[in-house]
Amino acid sequence: MTVTLMQGNEAVGWGALAAGCRFYAGYPITPSSEVAEMLSRELPKYGGKFIQMEDEISSLAACIGASVGGLKSMTATSGPGFSLMQEHIGYAAMTEVPCVVVSVQRLGPSTGQPTSPSQGDIMQSRWGTHGDHPIIVLYPNSVPKAFDLTVTAFNFSEKYRTPVILLMDEVIAHMRERFEVPAPESLAVVDRISTNVPPEWYKPYGDTIGDIPPMPSFGSGYRYNITGLLHDPMGYPTQRLDEINPLVERLQRKINNHLDDILLYDEEYTEDANTVVISYGITARSARHAVKLARNRRHNIGLMTLFTIWPFPEEAVMRIGRTAKRVIVPEMNLGQLALEVERVVGRHKVVRINRADGEMIAPQTILQAIEGR
Amino acid sequence: MTGKQNSNRIEVRLAGEGGQGMILAGVILAEAAAIYDGKFVVQTQTYGPEARGGSSKAEVIISDEEIDHPEVINADILVAMSQEACDKYASNLKKDGLLIVDSEKVRRIPLTNAVKAPITHLAIEATGKPITANVVSLGMLVGLTKLVSRDAINKAIIARAPRGTEELNQKALERGFAEAEANLAVNEKS
Numbered sequence: 049m050t051v052t053l054m055q056g057n058e059a060v061g062w063g064a065l066a067a068g069c070r071f072y073a074g075y076p077i078t079p080s081s082e083v084a085e086m087l088s089r090e091l092p093k094y095g096g097k098f099i100q101m102e103d104e105i106s107s108l109a110a111c112i113g114a115s116v117g118g119l120k121s122m123t124a125t126s127g128p129g130f131s132l133m134q135e136h137i138g139y140a141a142m143t144e145v146p147c148v149v150v151s152v153q154r155l156g157p158s159t160g161q162p163t164s165p166s167q168g169d170i171m172q173s174r175w176g177t178h179g180d181h182p183i184i185v186l187y188p189n190s191v192p193k194a195f196d197l198t199v200t201a202f203n204f205s206e207k208y209r210t211p212v213i214l215l216m217d218e219v220i221a222h223m224r225e226r227f228e229v230p231a232p233e234s235l236a237v238v239d240r241i242s243t244n245v246p247p248e249w250y251k252p253y254g255d256t257i258g259d260i261p262p263m264p265s266f267g268s269g270y271r272y273n274i275t276g277l278l279h280d281p282m283g284y285p286t287q288r289l290d291e292i293n294p295l296v297e298r299l300q301r302k303i304n305n306h307l308d309d310i311l312l313y314d315e316e317y318t319e320d321a322n323t324v325v326i327s328y329g330i331t332a333r334s335a336r337h338a339v340k341l342a343r344n345r346r347h348n349i350g351l352m353t354l355f356t357i358w359p360f361p362e363e364a365v366m367r368i369g370r371t372a373k374r375v376i377v378p379e380m381n382l383g384q385l386a387l388e389v390e391r392v393v394g395r396h397k398v399v400r401i402n403r404a405d406g407e408m409i410a411p412q413t414i415l416q417a418i419e420g421r
Numbered sequence: 422m423t424g425k426q427n428s429n430r431i432e433v434r435l436a437g438e439g440g441q442g443m444i445l446a447g448v449i450l451a452e453a454a455a456i457y458d459g460k461f462v463v464q465t466q467t468y469g470p471e472a473r474g475g476s477s478k479a480e481v482i483i484s485d486e487e488i489d490h491p492e493v494i495n496a497d498i499l500v501a502m503s504q505e506a507c508d509k510y511a512s513n514l515k516k517d518g519l520l521i522v523d524s525e526k527v528r529r530i531p532l533t534n535a536v537k538a539p540i541t542h543l544a545i546e547a548t549g550k551p552i553t554a555n556v557v558s559l560g561m562l563v564g565l566t567k568l569v570s571r572d573a574i575n576k577a578i579i580a581r582a583p584r585g586t587e588e589l590n591q592k593a594l595e596r597g598f599a600e601a602e603a604n605l606a607v608n609e610k611s
Contacts, residue, residue, distance in 0.1 A: 053448070053455045053462065223491055224448065224464040226455035330491065337490035411490050 054227040056194045056220040057082035057124075060150055061090065063198025064122050066235055069148070070096035071121040073110035075103055075129060078162045079218040080152035083124035104129035108136035111147045115140075116274065118265030120202055124150035128159055130169060131176070137211050138177030139276045141299070144253070144261070146205035146240060148198070150214045152221040155406045164406025165218035167329060170384035173213050174358045180296065182303040184310055185213045185358035189332045191225035197312075197355060203238040204310060208302055209260050215357070217330040217380075219408065247271065253295065254281040259302035303359060312355035313364060317343070321350030323374040323418060326365065326389055328354040331378050331409055338414035349418055360388045369393030376401065376417050378409050429485045431568060432493040434510055435558070436478040437502030437523075439468055442555035446500075447479025449577045450559060450569065454483045457573035463491040476505055483568065498566060500558050501527055502540065521561055523554070536565065538600050544593055553593035560597015565604065 054062075060083050064072075072087045084100070091098045097114070101107040104125050111121035125133060130151040140147050153169045155161035169176075173185045184204050188194040198214060205212040243250055243262035252272040254261055264270040273283035278295060280286040303310065316339070318324050327335040332353040342349045352368060354361060365388075369375065375393050377386040378401035386400045401417050403409050433450065435443040444466045451464035461484045468477040480493045496514050500521045501507035507520075507527045514520060514532070522530055524537040538561060544554040556578060563574045575594060582590040 051456055051459070053452045053464065219465065219491060222465070224451055224462075225488075225491075226460070226462045333489045333491060340489070408492060411494065 050229045052227055052229060053224045054191055055082060055222060055224050056188070056191045056216065057152070057222070058086050059191045059195040059227060060124065060198045060214065060216070061086035062229070063195040064148070064202070065090060065094055065096075066195075066230075066232060066237070067120065067199040067202035068237055068239070069120045069122050069202060070094065071111065071114035071119040072096070072123065073099045073101050073107045073114070073121070074123040074125065075101055075107050077104075077126045077129045079154055079221050080124045080126045080150060080216075082221070083150060083152075104132035105135065108133045108140070108147070108149065112136060112140050112143070112145045115145045115147050116266045118268070120146070120148075120206065122148040122150065122202075124152065126152050126154050127156045127169065130172065134172075134176040137183070137213070138179060138181055140211040141177070141181040141183065142179075142276050143274050144209040144263075144299075145211070145274075146202075146209055146263075147211050148201045148205055148214060149211060150198075150216065152216045152218060154218055155404070161406050163218060163222075165330065165380060165408065166404065166406065167217065167331065167380040168384070168404060169215065170357065170379070170381065171387075173215050180300070182210060182299050183213065183358055184208070184210060184303065184356065185215055186312070187215050187328045187355060187357050188220060189329050189353055189355070191220065191223065192227050193355070194220060195227065195230075199235055199237070200312070203236065206238045206240040207260070208306065208310075209240065209263060210303065215329075219330040242268075243270070251281045252283045253279060255294065255298055259298050259305065307359060307363075310356055310359065311361040311364065313361050314353045314355070315364075316351045318350035318352055318368055319371070320348065321372055322348045323376060324350040324352055324368050324372045325376045325378065325414065325418070326352045326354065326368070326385075327378055328357055328385065331380055334409050334411045335378055335414050337411035338418060341411065341415050342418045345419075347418060354385075357385060360385075360392075362392055365389060365392045369397060373397065374399060376414065378402075378414050378417075380404060380409060430488065431483045431498070432496045433481040433483070433498045433500075433562075433568070434478060434493055434496045434513075435481070435500045435502075435555075436476070436506030436510055438505075439475045439477040441477065441502050442552060443477050443500075443502060444468065444479045445581070446555040446559050447481050449581050450562070450574070451481045451483075452580070453569040453573040453577035454481070457576050458569050460484065460569075461486060461488050463488045465491055476503070476509070478506070478510075498562065498568070500562060502554065502558065504528065507531070519566065521558065521565070523558075536561070536604055538604070543596050543600060547592045547596035548589045550589070553590060556590050556593035557597040557600070560594040560599075561601045561604075562597075564598040564601025571598065
């Protein structure tokens with residue numbers, strides 16, 4: 049195990065390589081550019097391909113193509129670029145093509161404030177593309193976690209054949225932190241399941257062996273149609289209700305039936321806490337500082353840090369809502385994940401702390417809310 | 422989470438003008454602590470869009486336990502290499518905090534107990550290059566506080582120095598150590 053000092057964006061790059069990523073297509077944009085910079089240097093050494101595309105639309109299109117061809121693929125972007133990628137996030141969800149989209153948020157809307165941190169894309173990461181699509185969004189709170197969750201993002205995307213979004217804070221992307229690089233053999237790496245049925249028997253979107261159909265690479269002898277239109281088990285467009293409903297339902301079911309695996313969060317002192325702070329990303333670390341200060345003052349406070357924000361960990365938050373009298377949700381936006389917390393625990397229990405000016409929320413601000421000041 | 426709050430959390434700010442290498446100094450200090458002393462470290466930075474001039478600041482937080490909030494709340498140590506940096510950050514120092522200034526660049530000093538040294542001038546004396554002032558300032562910081570071991574900062578500097586400049590940078594570091602020792606000796610007498 050090597051100990052090093054590493055930047056968050058670099059950790060994402062190394063995590064991708066460790067997970068088996070061998071294709072990156074992107075358009076550099078601050079505060080995500082170090083991911084591209086690092087992979088443009090390292091990917092070729094691993095036999096991978098790096099392409100700088102003409103924009104973010106084509107970047108994700110290239111990733112989807114490479115993934116269909118059998119390579120684990122990733123792109124990284126920020127606010128304006130993430131907006132452009134929404135169309136293809138929907139396409140990847142519909143066509144069930146594994147890919148990882150890293151979005152390092154910056155203050156918006158529009159071109160906003162290029163290097164100022166923000167957590168303003170919580171809802172966009174869930175609903176940025178149209179239609180009832182399944183999605184997984186992971187959110188690291190440290191440099192080591194950025195590495196871990198990048199590996200997890202690839203694993204989930206391969207396992208569930210879905211685009212996975214790694215949403216990051218600028219603070220984590222650019223800060224350097226001590227990191228013990230894990231030995232490659234200590235990492236669990238998941239690869240997509242292929243098939244060995246004769247090509248003429250293969251149903252690319254069938255559900256005969258479960259909700260996640262096997263995915264042989266294009267060019268390996270299996271020919272099939274891929275379309276963003278609602279399709280039948282062979283991949284051809286359909287208007288038949290008895291084919292549309294099963295597809296729409298299966299897309300939801302393949303994620304929703306595996307929440308035990310997908311929902312990642314951490315709880316500290318929540319069992320009997322009167323007040324629980326629920327947070328994510330860098331704000332969860334400011335919250336942790338505040339919770340420690342509050343516990344030293346004998347307040348009965350707990351902390352829940354979310355690493356999977358979508359699907360929203362409804363059951364876990366509901367459980368907290370049953371015992372805690374008050375739930376505090378600090379976030380660097382004008383109140384986005386708080387909407388979900390309110391839906392689950394009830395509006396009357398939730399105290400929001402919001403800031404959307406490009407600065408972090410200070411631990412003191414959270415402590416004041418804990419003490420009801 | 423442990424009971425005792427942040428007892429060993431040390432917050433450092435290194436501030437100056439762009440081009441003085443203060444962010445690199447922050448990275449070197451962080452690497453010394455993380456890689457060679459085995460501490461928990463978080464390093465952040467802010468800088469203007471200019472490559473030179475403008476203001477530039479690195480923050481390093483060092484602790485024996487996991488670090489939560491990653492930014493300086495109240496600095497224990499401030500190294501100010503420009504008047505602007507001193508004006509901006511001195512008021513945020515803890516009551517018993519340490520202020521180190523380049524006395525030729527910072528004329529108005531708000532604290533009576535600041536450690537003053539002509540850091541850039543010392544760098545020129547030691548190496549002939551004003552650019553090594555950041556390393557001199559690291560030598561002073563480590564010499565005065567023992568925040569990281571001398572061995573660790575030395576190794577971190579060698580690892581970061583462009584090939585062929587290792588010796589030069591070590592001279593700058595030694596000059597910083599010497600200045601710190603001179604300063605400590607004066608304080609002991611008084």
